[in-house]
Amino acid sequence: MTAGSTVSVVSNISGSAACRGNVLCVRPSPPSSMTCGTTPTPLKAPDWQSLEDVSYINHADASFGQDYMRTSEALMMPVLRTLTRTAKPILQSSVCGCQALVTQTRFIGFSPRQVPSDASFHSVSFSETDHPRVLITGGLGQLGVGLAKLLRKQYGKNNVILSDIRKPPDTVFYSGPFIYSDILDYKNLREIVVNNRISWLIHYSALLSAVGEANVPLARAVNITGLHNILDIAAEHGLRLFVPSTIGAFGPSSPRNPTPDLCIQRPRTIYGVSKVHAELMGEYYHYRYGLDFRCLRYPGIISADSQPGGGTTDYAVQIFHDAIKTGRFECNLKPDTRLPMMYIEDCLRATVEVLEAPAELLSMRTYNINAMSFTPEELTQEVQKHMPELEVVYKTDPVRQAIADSWPMNFDDSNASKDWGWKHEYDLPELVTTMLNHLNAEAVAVQAS
Ligand SMILES: NC(=O)c1ccc[n+]([C@@H]2O[C@H](COP(=O)([O-])OP(=O)(O)OC[C@H]3O[C@@H](n4cnc5c(N)ncnc54)[C@H](O)[C@@H]3O)[C@@H](O)[C@H]2O)c1
Ligand SMILES: C[C@@H](O)[C@H](N)C(=O)O
Incomplete structure (x- = not known):
């Protein structure tokens, strides 16, 4: 990919009328009123006449x-x-x-400020309903559809609602409930949560690192104002809230090899800043209001049947597509840029595992998860074991390179392993074999049809 192709990805996103509308029309919704939990507590005056x-x-x-x-x-x-x-x-x-x-x-x-520090908002947990009722925001991106598929297998098709501001393809629309939801529209979000009796909220909407740098006002609105809406709605309705964070929540002054859970976090992208903000706000709401906030810091995620949304790690997905289509790949990062990566199946399994983990196992609310760590050169060599004819050229995109150079090279996920038993399954060789098998099978099916 070239710097030129970066611009075209960016202009796709920033050019959307809906998105531009969001930025211009952002009017922060009222921080939600919060209910006093689902269990009535004995009344103390003052109380209400009507x-x-x-x-x-x-x-x-x-x-x-x-x-x-x-x-x-x-x-x-x-x-x-x-x-x-x-x-x-x-x-x-x-x-x-x-x-x-x-x-x-x-x-x-009550607004969050009016709730006493010992107030308890408990989630509508498993034991209270047959299954959780799940809403996924930003569900049409790289990760949402796969997560919905996994959760629907576990909890039933109709208990998992995908939402986004984009129009779903037929395959998604006919595979289970889909609803329009703009996370900047607070009232609409609340209506969806209430009308569908949502108990788990998985908040995937975001602008990723590279597109975020190209449109900072939009990234700030979606990643920060949107997050505030989500937090208030989750607290108000006693939801279990999952918000993913990222390796991008660290910066050049963080230890990079490996990066532990707790260390200096001074990211230099709006994406990273908004994710540190999300981690801290979620944890604050947890300790202050009892919100059941859960967060995993994902590495760069690699998937075959969904496209990445404009991040720095996208090259590690694109190489597979180009290898199969043209046998030639133009890499926008330098050959020795080392970043933590994970196959999507591991990422989605980790997400379900942490969502299902009993609260008493979670000594923290934000965990690193890790699988492998490689450079473009190492990935190329592994792909060339299957496709020796693959040609890779390097044409560095300065924005993405600067971002990658400030991110972790290796991720320490020992707390996730210790607390709730996290263990990845895919290392680099399994990742490459699986990706190539998947994309080759797809290419054969397309040719046959
Ligand atoms: N994919 C990765 O490598 C990776 C790594 C670390 C963390 N994450 C995090 O995981 C989450 C999902 O990532 P992804 O790769 O699927 O992202 P993506 O960019 O592919 O998808 C994000 C989705 O958010 C939607 N969106 C944008 N503005 C919105 C709005 N106002 N209201 C509702 N939806 C809106 C977009 O339409 C898009 O479908 C994000 O929070 C991301 O930060 C992803
Ligand atoms: C790492 C992750 O957050 C995303 N894939 C990005 O590169 O922006």
Whole structure:
């Protein structure tokens, strides 16, 4: 791939009307109101006289924007004081059953700031429903469709909803529930979660490293504002929330060989900065509000039947396609650029494993996972064992090269192994054989049809 082809990938994404609309129209949705968990706790005054009295708190519209929390706090205090006075005699009266009041309070919203530090938001867990009800955001990218397939096998087709802002191909549309969802549209997201009784939210929407650098405002909106919407909705509805992070969450001052879970994180891309932000916000919501936040830092993911979305590690997918189609590959990274990589099957299995892991096994909420680590030269040599005629030329893209040079070379995933038994299955030789078999079979099928 050349620098020119980088631009064309970028212009595909940034040129989408929907995406441009997002940037121009971004109006941060109100941080959600949060319910008090699904188990009613014994009532303490103050309490509410009637739902109508406070309905504006839950139905605050977009005009609240960033100021919503400040505004709602200011609005709530006099209301709280008035209602305390009104509620006291009601609470003391034997005529009014406490149960009715308990039921009402479960609809009352609090902003995250108004929740006491010992508040507990528990997820609607396995034991409470037959299966989790899963929503995947950004599901039409490289990873979402494969994850939906795996989860549907486990929990039933209709319990896993894929969503995205793009139009799904027929194969995806007819393989299970698909819904339009823009993560920047807070109300629409909340509606989807409520109407479909979602209990697990897998948040895949993002702009990856290279496209992020080409459109920083859009990356900031999708990766940071979008994440805020997701966090608030997950906390409000007691969801289990999975957000992937990346090797890109580290930077040039991090130890690079190997990179441990806990070390300096000073990434130099908007993608990396937004992912460190996601890790920290998710963990903060976990410790502060009890949100069941789970996060894995993925290496570069390699897949045969889905295309990468504009990252620095994309070369390791493209080489297989070009090897089969033309026997020639132009690599946009230098031959000795070492990066951690993983076959998609391992990545998706790790995701399901950490989602299913009992909370008591998780000593941390953000884990590195690893499989292999190679350079373009080593990958080429492994492919050439099967296709000796493959020709590779190097035409470095300076943006991607600078990013790759700041990322880990090897990833230390010993905590994931120790805590929840993570172990990868695919090393470089198995990866190459599997990719080539898959793509060759596909090429034969296309020729036959
Ligand atoms: N693929 C990898 O190598 C890799 C590695 C590390 C981490 N990750 C992370 O895994 C997740 C999934 O990665 P991927 O490779 O499938 O990404 P991708 O770029 O292929 O797909 C992202 C999807 O997000 C969607 N999206 C963009 N803006 C949106 C919006 N406003 N609302 C809803 N959806 C929107 C896009 O349409 C796209 O389908 C991302 O968070 C990524 O950071 C991926
Ligand atoms: C590594 C990962 O986050 C993504 N594939 C990227 O290169 O941006």
